[in-house]
Amino acid sequence: MRFFFVIGSIIFTVLLSYSAFAIAFKRESIAMPLLKLNIAVLLALIFYTIPIIFPDEKYSKIVFSLYLAVLDWILYLTFEYACVFTEQSASLRKNRLFKMVLFDLAIIDGFSILTNSFTAHVFKLQAVYEGSTFSYWAIHYEFFFYIHAFLCYIMALSTILELVRKLLRSPKIYRKNYQILLIAFITTLILNALFVTFGRITKINYSVFLYSILTILAFYFSFYIVPAEAEITTFSQITENQESGLLCFDADGKLIHANKKATLRIRDDKRILEQIELFRSLNYDRITREIEFNVVPTGRFSAEKRLFLEIFRNIRDSKNRLIGSYIKFDDITDERKRLEEETYNSTHDSLTGLLNRKTFFKRMCDIIRNDSTTPRMLLCTNIKNFKLVNDLLGEHFGDELLKRQAEQLAAIKMNDVIVGRISGDKFAILMNKRDFDEKEAVKDTQALQDFIKGINFKLHVYLGVYEIADPYENVSQMYDKALLAIKSIQGDYDQSISFYDSGMMDSLADRKNITNDFVSALEERQFCMYLQPQVRSSDQKLMGAEALVRWNHPERGLIFPNSFVGILEDMGLLHRLDKYIWEEAAKQVAEWQKRGIDLYIAVNISAKDFYYLDLYKSFTELVEKYKISPKNLKLEITETVLMHDIDLHKTVIDNLQEYGFHIEMDDFGSGYSSLNMLKDIRFDVIKIDMEFLRETENTTRSKKILTSIIQMAKTLGITIVTEGVENDSQVDFLTEIGCDIFQGYYFSKPVSVFDFESKYLKDSPA
Ligand code: C2E
Ligand code: MG
Ligand code: MG
Numbered sequence: 001m002r003f004f005f006v007i008g009s010i011i012f013t014v015l016l017s018y019s020a021f022a023i024a025f026k027r028e029s030i031a032m033p034l035l036k037l038n039i040a041v042l043l044a045l046i047f048y049t050i051p052i053i054f055p056d057e058k059y060s061k062i063v064f065s066l067y068l069a070v071l072d073w074i075l076y077l078t079f080e081y082a083c084v085f086t087e088q089s090a091s092l093r094k095n096r097l098f099k100m101v102l103f104d105l106a107i108i109d110g111f112s113i114l115t116n117s118f119t120a121h122v123f124k125l126q127a128v129y130e131g132s133t134f135s136y137w138a139i140h141y142e143f144f145f146y147i148h149a150f151l152c153y154i155m156a157l158s159t160i161l162e163l164v165r166k167l168l169r170s171p172k173i174y175r176k177n178y179q180i181l182l183i184a185f186i187t188t189l190i191l192n193a194l195f196v197t198f199g200r201i202t203k204i205n206y207s208v209f210l211y212s213i214l215t216i217l218a219f220y221f222s223f224y225i226v227p228a229e230a231e232i233t234t235f236s237q238i239t240e241n242q243e244s245g246l247l248c249f250d251a252d253g254k255l256i257h258a259n260k261k262a263t264l265r266i267r268d269d270k271r272i273l274e275q276i277e278l279f280r281s282l283n284y285d286r287i288t289r290e291i292e293f294n295v296v297p298t299g300r301f302s303a304e305k306r307l308f309l310e311i312f313r314n315i316r317d318s319k320n321r322l323i324g325s326y327i328k329f330d331d332i333t334d335e336r337k338r339l340e341e342e343t344y345n346s347t348h349d350s351l352t353g354l355l356n357r358k359t360f361f362k363r364m365c366d367i368i369r370n371d372s373t374t375p376r377m378l379l380c381t382n383i384k385n386f387k388l389v390n391d392l393l394g395e396h397f398g399d400e401l402l403k404r405q406a407e408q409l410a411a412i413k414m415n416d417v418i419v420g421r422i423s424g425d426k427f428a429i430l431m432n433k434r435d436f437d438e439k440e441a442v443k444d445t446q447a448l449q450d451f452i453k454g455i456n457f458k459l460h461v462y463l464g465v466y467e468i469a470d471p472y473e474n475v476s477q478m479y480d481k482a483l484l485a486i487k488s489i490q491g492d493y494d495q496s497i498s499f500y501d502s503g504m505m506d507s508l509a510d511r512k513n514i515t516n517d518f519v520s521a522l523e524e525r526q527f528c529m530y531l532q533p534q535v536r537s538s539d540q541k542l543m544g545a546e547a548l549v550r551w552n553h554p555e556r557g558l559i560f561p562n563s564f565v566g567i568l569e570d571m572g573l574l575h576r577l578d579k580y581i582w583e584e585a586a587k588q589v590a591e592w593q594k595r596g597i598d599l600y601i602a603v604n605i606s607a608k609d610f611y612y613l614d615l616y617k618s619f620t621e622l623v624e625k626y627k628i629s630p631k632n633l634k635l636e637i638t639e640t641v642l643m644h645d646i647d648l649h650k651t652v653i654d655n656l657q658e659y660g661f662h663i664e665m666d667d668f669g670s671g672y673s674s675l676n677m678l679k680d681i682r683f684d685v686i687k688i689d690m691e692f693l694r695e696t697e698n699t700t701r702s703k704k705i706l707t708s709i710i711q712m713a714k715t716l717g718i719t720i721v722t723e724g725v726e727n728d729s730q731v732d733f734l735t736e737i738g739c740d741i742f743q744g745y746y747f748s749k750p751v752s753v754f755d756f757e758s759k760y761l762k763d764s765p766a
Contacts, residue, residue, distance in 0.1 A: 002052055002136070009049040012212040016042040019219040030222045033084045037077040041208075041215045044070040048208045051125075061117045061125055064137070068122065068148060069110035069206075074211055075155035076106045078185070082159045084164035085222060086178070102155055106423050109151050112144055122148060128203075136203040141196075149196070177221055189215050245308075247272070247327045252361060253280055256324070264330065268303070269293040276327065279312040287312040288333075306333040349421040352406030360420025361475045364430045367416055372471040373712075374416075380482040381405070384460040384490070385644070386425035388611065392645065393457070404451045405461075408444065428479060433467065441465075442496045458643060462486040466500040482666050484508055490570060499672045514564045515571050517553070526552050527577060529584040531601065532750035533760060534721060534743045537735045540759050544600035546636070546723075546743060547585045548750045549577065564692035565606070571592055575612040578605065582622060586633055588753060590626035597761060602634035602664060607641040610648070615657045630660035636687065638666045642677055653681055664721065669709075683718055690724030690744065707737045714738055 020038045023031050047067035051060030079102065116122040124140040160182065167178040189738045192207035227649050236257065245261035253276060266272055281288050294303035310329040317323050347359035355363060368376055383389065383401070390398040402425060409419045409427055414435045422428050445461040452459060464485035466478055485500040488507070509590065521527060531545035551559040568574040580664060585601040592599055609615060623630050642649055653663055664685035665677060678686070689705065710720050722734050725744030734742065748759070 002204070005052060005206075006049065008206075008209055009045055012045055012209060013042065014394070015216055016045065016212055019216055022220065023223075026223060028223070030081070030084050033077060033081040034218060034222055035279065037074065037218065038215050040070055040073045040077050041211045044074055045208050045212055048205070051137060052204065055127065057125060057127065058117075060137060064123070064125060064139075065113050065116045068116075068145075071114045071152060072110050072113075072148070072155075073108040075152050076102055076161070079155050079159045079162065080213075081218060082181075083161045084696040085218070086162055087180075098158070102158070105151050106155070109148050113148060116144075153189075155186075157179070159185060170186065177225065181221060183217065184214050184217050243330065245327075245329045247276070249276060249325045251322050251324055252628060253277065254324070254374065262327075262329075264295070265293075268295050271497045272327075276312070276325070279327075280314075280325065284312075285314040285316070291329075295331075306331055307336055308443065309331060316643045349406075352403055352421050354406050354410060354427070355418060355420035357420065357422045360422065360428055360430075361479070363418050363420075364428075364478075365475050367418065367430065368468060368475075376416075376468045376471075377431055377433050377436045378468055378478050378482050379429040379431070379436075379441065380422065380464045380466075380479060381409075381425075381427045382462045382464070382483070382486050382488065382490075383425040383448070384462060388644070389457070389459075391611070393452075401448070402450060403457075405448050406633065408447060412444075428482070436465075438497060446496060457645070461496065462489060463497040465497065473521075478596050481505075487511070487570070490566075510563070511567045511570075514567045516574065518564075518568060518571075518573055518577075521551065521553070522576060522580060526554065526753065527580060528552055529581050529588070530750035530752055531588075531649075531756040532743055533748050533756070534602070534741050535747055537731075537739055537742055540742075540747075542599065543741055544632075544634070544749070545756065546602045547581055547604070549581050550750075569606055569608055572608065572612065574606050578603075578609055579613070579618065582618070582633075586622045586626045586628060587630045589628045592761075593628055593632070598632070600632040600634050600662075602636050604636045604638075604666065605641070607638070607644075610641065610645075610652065615652050616659070619656060619661060620659055630656075631662060633663045634664055634685065636664045636666040639668065639677055642681065646680055650681055657682065657684070669706075675709075678713070678718075682716075685719040685721055686713055687721040687723055687743075688739075690722060690730060703737075705731070710738050 016038055016335045020035060020042065020289070023038060024036045044067055047063050047070060049061045054060070080099065083099070113122050114431070121142050122144045123142055126138045126140060128135045128138045163178050163182040163185070166517075167175055167182060170178060188207065188210040191210055192205075193209045195205040222638065236259075239259040242259060242261065245265050246259045247255060247262045247265075248257040250256050255273070288309070290307060291310050292305055292307050295306045306733060309328045309332045310327060312327050314325045315323050316683040347356060348354065349356045354360075365379070383405075386398065389401060402421075405425075405427065406419075407419060409429060412419065412429065412431070414431055415428065417431045417435070419427065419429050441463055445463050446459075448461055449459045463480040464487075464726045466482040466485060468478060474577075481504070484504045485498040488504055489495040491499040527549055530548045530550045532548055533545050534543050535541060536543050549561050549565070551564060553559050568577060582603050585603050589599070589601055605615065619630070619633065619635070623633060637653070657663055662684035663681070664687050665681075665683045666687050668686040668688045688710075713720055719741065720739045721741040721743060722730075723743040725731060725734065725742045725746045727746055730744075731742060731746060748756075751759070
């Protein structure tokens with residue numbers, strides 16, 4: 001028996017020494033009380049074992065006293081430990097006074113026990129022999145032992161109460177820890193009491209082993225089991241309500257934890273667990289994938305396809321052994337949608353849904369450079385006078401028109417075709433050259449007219465085409481070239497499509513120079529009015545002149561209107577030049593009037609003047625300012641001006657005529673609806689361009705038409721002027737068919753006012 005006890009003692013001594021050593025390195029607050037308890041138990045074990053190995057009476061008495069004294073401390077320290085273990089510092093503070101009392105009592109009791117060797121007031125030892133060999137020390141307890149025992153039980157009870165209190169208050173998951181300690185402690189106490197009571201039977205009191213076990217248990221609970229459980233519990237609590245779904249697996253792939261989201265996932269996505277097997281078999285420590293599956297949202301019945309970002313990870317220990325794995329997945333449907341929306345918004349035009357400028361150029365760049373051998377065309381469209389559409393029909397209508405055009409363009413379904421809205425009414429299309437059909441392209445673009453059926457407005461869409469020569473050229477430069485092709489036909493109603501050629505670049509530079517120089521040129525009076533005489537057919541008497549502008553450019557010399565009038569009109573600047581020339585003309589008429597010369601000057605009005613200026617106001621103010629007769633300031637309007645908004649223009653023209661102005665229809669016959677115009681507007685004069693005759697293949701036929709037009713005009717009381725008259729035969733023919741007035745090089749080229757006066761008015765006083 002003794003032998004086994006000694007072996008047991010040695011084992012527990014080793015274990016306790018180990019735990020004391022381990023605790024010494026811990027930093028937690030529980031470490032100190034536990035270390036003290038551990039040492040006390042170790043001492044108790046040693047003190048109790050010594051008399052068993054060396055049964056000398058004198059020493060045994062002393063050592064047994066030490067053992068009993070240490071028992072006080074074991075119980076006191078157990079209480080201290082329980083306080084820290086259950087509630088850490090808070091509990092200690094609460095029990096401070098009680099603890100002090102216990103501490104003092106333990107000291108007094110310990111002292112009382114230590115003096116037992118001299119007084120024998122606590123216990124007496126009596127050696128029991130089996131035969132002649134020593135068997136064990138029988139202990140006879142004296143009165144003071146019961147005081148000691150009482151104190152011990154008070155301390156033990158305090159510990160029990162502390163643990164019970166904590167047990168009742170703790171969440172269920174933590175109770176288990178306290179329960180085990182409590183049961184272990186109570187068992188120890190009961191066994192201890194039994195050993196004390198029935199010492200004679202057991203001969204040896206094993207309760208010191210129980211204290212050892214209790215201490216080692218406390219050690220494990222304090223540092224390993226409780227924290228680990230707390231960690232797991234807290235972890236589960238945190239993951240439970242996480243936005244992410246989490247599935248944890250042990251090393252064998254068995255599911256050990258699934259939070260709420262993951263549980264739903266297992267319900268909705270039956271393949272998930274198979275997936276884990278697959279991931280594990282792939283032997284990658286990290287796998288990320290996007291996966292879509294149907295989810296039934298809470299409170300609804302119908303499933304909804306949602307997108308998830310899923311990360312599978314293996315967890316390994318420091319020796320790289322697999323200890324588990326987990327899958328974390330997040331619903332990224334909304335985020336992806338938002339991202340896609342953002343990307344869409346930043347890459348597409350909000351009105352039409354087509355690619356925006358930046359993205360169109362980027363995609364175009366990718367397409368033409370990825371396959372640089374395929375010949376391609378870049379097309380761009382522009383609606384003529386789109387600003388006018390907006391002004392006249394409203395911006396909403398303009399928007400609808402653009403949407404309609406975008407729809408038409410987006411409907412082009414060919415390989416590698418991309419369509420974008422570059423700006424305002426300008427769209428761009430990139431297509432393979434082999435898919436490009438000029439006729440179809442024009443037909444498609446003009447189909448927009450259908451949209452405004454029933455509205456008296458002619459839509460004209462220009463198409464500029466650039467055949468991509470070098471795929472590595474800057475893409476926006478390619479676009480500029482397609483646009484340049486459009487510029488070359490802008491203002492022309494007969495042409496809808498134009499192909500870029502390198503000469504256009506030069507004229508672009510020209511355009512820029514002209515617009516840049518215009519304002520200062522006007523201020524510096526570089527523009528001057530030339531006059532081209534108009535003579536009566538019957539007697540070739542000078543009747544008046546047409547005012548034709550010339551630009552006396554300081555560097556480029558005399559520039560003719562064809563080089564700048566169109567450009568200024570595009571740039572919205574021509575009305576300023578026109579006003580200037582009209583005033584020059586009015587001034588001139590006034591001056592002649594003063595000199596008694598009755599000559600008129602015909603001035604040109606361009607299409608946009610009708611929109612930029614109040615023509616009625618401009619001309620009436622002018623004649624009033626210079627006190628001239630409106631008859632002497634004739635107004636030339638080309639037929640094309642009247643192709644749009646005829647009703648609007650008609651009112652202005654009627655008013656001007658009412659005031660006394662003569663309205664001339666310039667370039668009669670150059671457009672398609674000259675006769676129609678005659679029906680709508682009471683022109684005073686029609687001006688036929690000789691080009692009308694020259695350009696026609698069948699001259700005789702043209703002459704016949706012209707003859708009948710003139711006859712018809714005559715019946716309407718309209719005066720006929722023919723311009724571009726260059727030779728005798730023309731003069732004869734025109735006279736024969738009834739033309740009233742001639743204008744042309746035959747008589748004179750347009751000349752400066754000075755030359756005009758010196759040639760025709762030299763007899764009139766200046
Ligand atoms: P337009 O109003 O039809 O003017 C007649 C053009 O025919 C003038 O050209 C004139 O020089 C030219 N011409 C006259 N007789 C003959 C001839 O016998 N043979 C040939 N081949 N040509 C002849 P110009 O001066 O170069 O003006 C061209 C156009 O520029 C004008 O055509 C007119 O539309 C416009 N323009 C000229 N000045 C002004 C202006 O002050 N304001 C506006 N808005 N346009 C103007
Ligand atoms: Mg004219
Ligand atoms: Mg003309």
